[in-house]
Amino acid sequence: MAERRVLWLGLGLMLLSAGFLVWQIRAPYGFILELRAAKLGALICVGAATGAATVLFQTVAGNRLLTPGLVGFDALFVLLQTVLVAGLGGVGFAQIPTAPRFLIEAATLGGGATLLFGLLLRRDAQDVMRMILTGIILGVLLRGSAEMVQRLMDPSDFAVVQQAMFASFGAVDAGQLGVSAVVLLAALALSLRLAPALDVCALGRDTSRGLGLHHDRLVMIALLLMAAMVSVSTALVGPVTFLGLLTASLARHLTGTHRHAVLIPAAALLGALILVAGQFLFERLLGSASALAVIVEFCGGLTFLFLVLKRRRR
Amino acid sequence: MIEINGLSYRIDGTKILHDVTMRLESGGITALIGPNGAGKSTLLHCISGLETPERGTVRIDGLDPFAAPARDRARAVALLRQSPALVSRLSVRELVGFGRWPHHQGRPGAADRDAVDRALGAFALADLAGRSIATLSGGQRQRAFIAMTWAQETPWMLLDEPLNALDPRHARDLMARLHALSRDAARSIVIVLHDINAAAGWADRIVAMKAGRIVAQDACAALLTEDTLREVFDTPFELLEHRGRKVVVAR
Numbered sequence: 001m002a003e004r005r006v007l008w009l010g011l012g013l014m015l016l017s018a019g020f021l022v023w024q025i026r027a028p029y030g031f032i033l034e035l036r037a038a039k040l041g042a043l044i045c046v047g048a049a050t051g052a053a054t055v056l057f058q059t060v061a062g063n064r065l066l067t068p069g070l071v072g073f074d075a076l077f078v079l080l081q082t083v084l085v086a087g088l089g090g091v092g093f094a095q096i097p098t099a100p101r102f103l104i105e106a107a108t109l110g111g112g113a114t115l116l117f118g119l120l121l122r123r124d125a126q127d128v129m130r131m132i133l134t135g136i137i138l139g140v141l142l143r144g145s146a147e148m149v150q151r152l153m154d155p156s157d158f159a160v161v162q163q164a165m166f167a168s169f170g171a172v173d174a175g176q177l178g179v180s181a182v183v184l185l186a187a188l189a190l191s192l193r194l195a196p197a198l199d200v201c202a203l204g205r206d207t208s209r210g211l212g213l214h215h216d217r218l219v220m221i222a223l224l225l226m227a228a229m230v231s232v233s234t235a236l237v238g239p240v241t242f243l244g245l246l247t248a249s250l251a252r253h254l255t256g257t258h259r260h261a262v263l264i265p266a267a268a269l270l271g272a273l274i275l276v277a278g279q280f281l282f283e284r285l286l287g288s289a290s291a292l293a294v295i296v297e298f299c300g301g302l303t304f305l306f307l308v309l310k311r312r313r314r
Numbered sequence: 315m316i317e318i319n320g321l322s323y324r325i326d327g328t329k330i331l332h333d334v335t336m337r338l339e340s341g342g343i344t345a346l347i348g349p350n351g352a353g354k355s356t357l358l359h360c361i362s363g364l365e366t367p368e369r370g371t372v373r374i375d376g377l378d379p380f381a382a383p384a385r386d387r388a389r390a391v392a393l394l395r396q397s398p399a400l401v402s403r404l405s406v407r408e409l410v411g412f413g414r415w416p417h418h419q420g421r422p423g424a425a426d427r428d429a430v431d432r433a434l435g436a437f438a439l440a441d442l443a444g445r446s447i448a449t450l451s452g453g454q455r456q457r458a459f460i461a462m463t464w465a466q467e468t469p470w471m472l473l474d475e476p477l478n479a480l481d482p483r484h485a486r487d488l489m490a491r492l493h494a495l496s497r498d499a500a501r502s503i504v505i506v507l508h509d510i511n512a513a514a515g516w517a518d519r520i521v522a523m524k525a526g527r528i529v530a531q532d533a534c535a536a537l538l539t540e541d542t543l544r545e546v547f548d549t550p551f552e553l554l555e556h557r558g559r560k561v562v563v564a565r
Contacts, residue, residue, distance in 0.1 A: 209384070
């Protein structure tokens with residue numbers, strides 16, 4: 001039943017993608033198709049990466065309210081952008097070729113995230129509330145550091161940073177997209193391979209260790225995979241804080257299972273589906289492409305509040 | 315047999331276990347009793363290999379749980395913690411199925427499905443197999459977690475206060491079931507109990523602990539004396555006989 005729903009999601013995404021590519025297409029077909037395909041690829045990559053990474057993160061943290069963004073990942077991205085612009089200047093930053101910049105950003109974010117979440121999960125994994133609070137405080141520290149540097153900046157440099165602070169699906173480099181797709185596919189394949197072990201991991205550290213699982217090793221691998229997925233996604237379009245929470249919650253609700261072999265693809269497909277459907281709706285039907293990131297964050301934020309209130313009622 | 319030699323354990327500078335040395339014979343039920351903070355749960359975790367002691371050795375039928383590969387350890391000893399995490403979307407069958415992980419590592423076969431069926435039957439959970447564990451009562455849920463530990467099919471089963479939050483009827487049913495199963499399936503069960511009467515009624519042997527040390531260890535009938543209980547719990551007890559069984563009453 002749950003597997004069939006994943007298949008339906010896949011089919012839905014294929015149909016929607018086809019519609020996204022050919023809806024009201026006019027000549028020159030090749031050029032427009034190429035542009036639309038790059039945008040579609042970015043939407044699918046970001047949605048899939050965010051959904052799958054959030055499921056991984058929630059499992060290893062043992063908490064379904066967490067997203068990488070909530071515990072400081074987005075703040076790390078903004079700080080990195082700020083430091084790069086402050087160091088090189090707005091013009092210097094703009095002159096860095098896109099491919100090396102993307103790779104530097106993805107590698108720095110991946111390393112930083114592994115360090116950040118590895119530290120959080122290693123020290124505070126037993127105490128989820130302390131872990132969340134530590135993450136939020138770290139996020140505040142990173143944001144505060146970024147703001148301090150931003151205050152010292154030239155206004156034109158600040159405008160460059162400000163542009164990078166919000167997700168934008170408008171202009172995506174095909175080379176970056178290729179690298180992102182390869183990293184994402186590899187991370188997804190490895191995550192699916194680990195799916196049965198992740199099911200055991202969800203029982204908690206002590207129980208899973210009692211069942212003979214190498215819990216700490218699995219957590220580190222899952223964190224590396226998550227960091228790789230979120231890093232390429234963030235480096236590609238910018239930070240998307242709440243999309244993961246929205247997709248992971250919907251995936252659990254829709255499939256009604258704990259099995260990661262179903263949850264991971266479901267969350268990945270839902271993430272892609274939400275972004276493609278949203279972009280299609282706003283760009284093609286309402287003529288307002290810039291609203292997508294804002295609306296997705298708004299819906300994700302509402303989901304977060306709903307989950308928190310639902311827990312309190314229990 | 316479980317052999318423990320000179321086991322010491324410390325948390326944040328506080329010594330929880332002091333040079334514990336003892337032998338637990340195979341078969342039947344061994345109850346660990348003692349006041350809060352005696353180190354009973356810590357001892358159980360050290361035996362299972364999940365906590366590494368400061369000093370000392372443990373051998374489970376010759377296996378060193380701290381040095382053995384995790385899978386071998388999980389095939390030798392199964393531990394049920396006091397408050398295991400609840401994954402609400404799990405059905406009872408799926409939860410019990412996790413007990414087979416040390417055997418199949420993610421690829422369950424017919425033998426694993428049979429073992430799950432046996433565990434469900436042993437703890438009267440067959441009718442609830444498809445139910446979500448979130449919808450079960452406290453007693454049913456506890457039975458489901460114990461069935462998971464049972465499905466691990468280890469020679470040794472360690473249960474940390476499984477009677478917590480159970481009413482007298484469910485506590486009695488569970489102890490009776492464990493007592494019968496330990497005999498029928500030739501499994502050795504070590505169980506932490508706060509209810510001394512549950513230990514008196516169902517355990518074959520009792521180990522009494524206090525302040526991280528073993529105070530007494532003997533067959534149930536021999537250990538349960540007013541003097542020993544007063545020494546262990548620092549409070550007077552009265553021992554009564556009811557239908558051939560000892561009944562302990564705190565005075």
